Each structure stands twice: as C-alpha cells, then as structure tokens.
Amino acid sequence: MSLEQRPEPGTRPLERHGLRAMVPPGWECRIAKTYESGEGEKTYSLLHAATVPLVAFRADYGGGVVENLGPNDVFVSLVEFGPEEAGSALFGQVAEMPVLEQSMFRRNQLQRRLRGQAGVQRFFTLNGRPFCLYVVLGSIVRSAQLVEKANELVQGLEVALL
Numbered sequence: 001m002s003l004e005q006r007p008e009p010g011t012r013p014l015e016r017h018g019l020r021a022m023v024p025p026g027w028e029c030r031i032a033k034t035y036e037s038g039e040g041e042k043t044y045s046l047l048h049a050a051t052v053p054l055v056a057f058r059a060d061y062g063g064g065v066v067e068n069l070g071p072n073d074v075f076v077s078l079v080e081f082g083p084e085e086a087g088s089a090l091f092g093q094v095a096e097m098p099v100l101e102q103s104m105f106r107r108n109q110l111q112r113r114l115r116g117q118a119g120v121q122r123f124f125t126l127n128g129r130p131f132c133l134y135v136v137l138g139s140i141v142r143s144a145q146l147v148e149k150a151n152e153l154v155q156g157l158e159v160a161l162l
Contacts, residue, residue, distance in 0.1 A: 094124045102144050128162070
C-alpha cells in the first residue's frame, strides 16, 4: 500500500522508526527499536503485531505472545538486521513486502514448536534494509483463513528508506 492510498475502513496507521503499519481491526501492533551492544551501540526497528494482546515483555520472535495464540489467531514479527546484511544471499532484494501463501507454513518453521501452530520465516532486503518476517498461525488446520488474515496486516506494512 502506498502512503497516498486510503486505508480500509477500520484500519489505523502506526508509524515509527522507518516502519509504517496499517493496522486492521482486531490486531494489536507495536513498533520499537532493538538494541545491539558491543563496539558502539546499534539500534534496529522491530514490529510486533498479533490478534491477541501483546505482553509488555516479549522476545523478538514472539516468545511470551505465541503461547497465547488460539486457533483463530496470528502473530507477525518484522525484525530488522544490520545494514551489512543488506542484499546478501540470505537477504535478497525485493520490491515489496512478501505475499504469504498457505503452502509456505510448516510446523518445523517455528522458533519453538507449539501444538497445532505453524510458522514461516522470510528473509529479504527492502529499500536497502534487511529484515526477517516471521509469522505464526494459531492453527495449521485453519491455515487458509489465517494466512488471509496475516496478509491483510503484512500487505499494509511499509519500509522507509533510511
């Protein structure tokens, strides 16, 4: 969705740290910065969205949230990596956010296997910024409907040039 397009009824925009989300009804979304210490502190953008409440303390890939997903719920994480990864073999260049397909989701693509859930990870570079898109479906049995719900949120995400 371009910044000039009108949002769907009921969606609300959330914009921070070079990320913009058009948040559909029924979703909770947060955009924050992650911190990497070492030689010189570095910060990267992190987006979490879910159809369940986002707990205050949660891991980058949804620990603390995915355990609360019911069979009709979805969790989405968009994790930014360091600029040195941009365009590498793992983080190939794309022109837009990936479209999710039901066939992409597997139980073995979860950070931690939870009964009935399925997940997918997609690594890419968009607008010069490397990301991992991680999506968890609350039920592999309902994956067709849940992938549609996930795409509603994912296709409303935008990454600004920094």
